[in-house]
Amino acid sequence: MKTLGMYSIGVGDRFAHQAKAQLQACILGADAGVEVTPVWNKSNREHTIIGSEPASVRAAAGAAVAEMGWKREWFCDADHINLTTVERFLAPCDFFTIDVADYIGKPAEHSSIDAFLKRHPELVGSIRLEGAGEALEISAEMLARTVAKFLFAVQEAGKIYRRVEKAKGKGNFVTEVSMDETDAAQTPAELLVILAALADEGVPVQTIAPKFSGRFNKGVDYVGDPAQFRREMALDMAAIRHAVAAYGLPANLKLSVHSGSDKFSIYPAIHACMQEFGTGVHLKTAGTTWLEEIIGLAEAGGDGLALAKEIYAEAFAHAAELCVPYATVIDIDAARLPAPAEVAGWTSTQFTSALRHDQRNAAYNASLRQLLHVGFKVAAKMGERYLWLLEANEGIVAKNVTENLFARHIGPVFLGR
Numbered sequence: 001m002k003t004l005g006m007y008s009i010g011v012g013d014r015f016a017h018q019a020k021a022q023l024q025a026c027i028l029g030a031d032a033g034v035e036v037t038p039v040w041n042k043s044n045r046e047h048t049i050i051g052s053e054p055a056s057v058r059a060a061a062g063a064a065v066a067e068m069g070w071k072r073e074w075f076c077d078a079d080h081i082n083l084t085t086v087e088r089f090l091a092p093c094d095f096f097t098i099d100v101a102d103y104i105g106k107p108a109e110h111s112s113i114d115a116f117l118k119r120h121p122e123l124v125g126s127i128r129l130e131g132a133g134e135a136l137e138i139s140a141e142m143l144a145r146t147v148a149k150f151l152f153a154v155q156e157a158g159k160i161y162r163r164v165e166k167a168k169g170k171g172n173f174v175t176e177v178s179m180d181e182t183d184a185a186q187t188p189a190e191l192l193v194i195l196a197a198l199a200d201e202g203v204p205v206q207t208i209a210p211k212f213s214g215r216f217n218k219g220v221d222y223v224g225d226p227a228q229f230r231r232e233m234a235l236d237m238a239a240i241r242h243a244v245a246a247y248g249l250p251a252n253l254k255l256s257v258h259s260g261s262d263k264f265s266i267y268p269a270i271h272a273c274m275q276e277f278g279t280g281v282h283l284k285t286a287g288t289t290w291l292e293e294i295i296g297l298a299e300a301g302g303d304g305l306a307l308a309k310e311i312y313a314e315a316f317a318h319a320a321e322l323c324v325p326y327a328t329v330i331d332i333d334a335a336r337l338p339a340p341a342e343v344a345g346w347t348s349t350q351f352t353s354a355l356r357h358d359q360r361n362a363a364y365n366a367s368l369r370q371l372l373h374v375g376f377k378v379a380a381k382m383g384e385r386y387l388w389l390l391e392a393n394e395g396i397v398a399k400n401v402t403e404n405l406f407a408r409h410i411g412p413v414f415l416g417r
């Protein structure tokens, strides 16, 4: 059976050029004493914007694994798929993120709701969770409301899971269920009910991605109360441990944090919760590797810097259109975006200081960073011209990609430093 290890990191490689540099971050992690499984993820949305096929992700990752001599597990994630988009991911992927956020709140049949409530009287009352300071209090009315809200989505997850199982064979892939791309955060009590329902559906879920409270914008830090996040995550972990024992879910079931990358202010909380519960997480990062490519090009100067500026100017000109698919996960302050004419005069250091996510640097500009994050379509349109410069500057780009993943993500989350 394909089993995901305790610690794992989801990495995006939009242009399929950085798999080696990304894997190098996991190698540095192993050298430092922590085994972090790399999972290459690319959503249908990104494939559509770039015009790439899921098989290209597997090819690039597989080549990196062979070339670097990586002997441990690795996976390719069909990120945020559903029944309509899953087909082309079936062959090349061995990790499936079944996204059912859109089905939350849709009504399930009365008979299946009633059957769930009859089957699960244990979900009403004061549920003591081992390792948590507080019990979950679930009234009969609350349970009925929760089931009405989530059962249809869970049934949909079952349908998608069975489609994948039919194609891949039982046990030949890792199953994640995601509900993060929605408005309201799920409470730990809701998570427990969802897990009971997933077990009833026969979905062997190994990672679950709830929506946590606070904002998880792409490529920038968490917006919310880190202390509240920590309480919520601890209760979620306790609910997962309880569900594994009570409902026979896979023993390695863990949280998947669709971080959107760079949630530096809650990484200490995630690390502390994992220590407390002796569990791991799947840390899914967004495609910020692409930002490290631009940083590398800008740092290289010359043609690289010129291209970085050109990409910014194009992204600035088409900001509205580029932001549409990501509207719920970015917060750009247009007044903070420098005019392309100003950027045209920047040095390498000025450009990288604005873009690189270093909050101690006064020149760091979160709005510029988010605009470039969603601006990968501009580079995709440049085609060979962009890829050629990436290849010509491979060393300096790779250094930035590896450093970002290792020092800013694997270090604080998995090594606690």
Ligand SMILES: [Zn+2]
Residues within 6 Å of the ligand: 080, 178, 180, 181, 209, 258
């Ligand atoms: Zn997500």
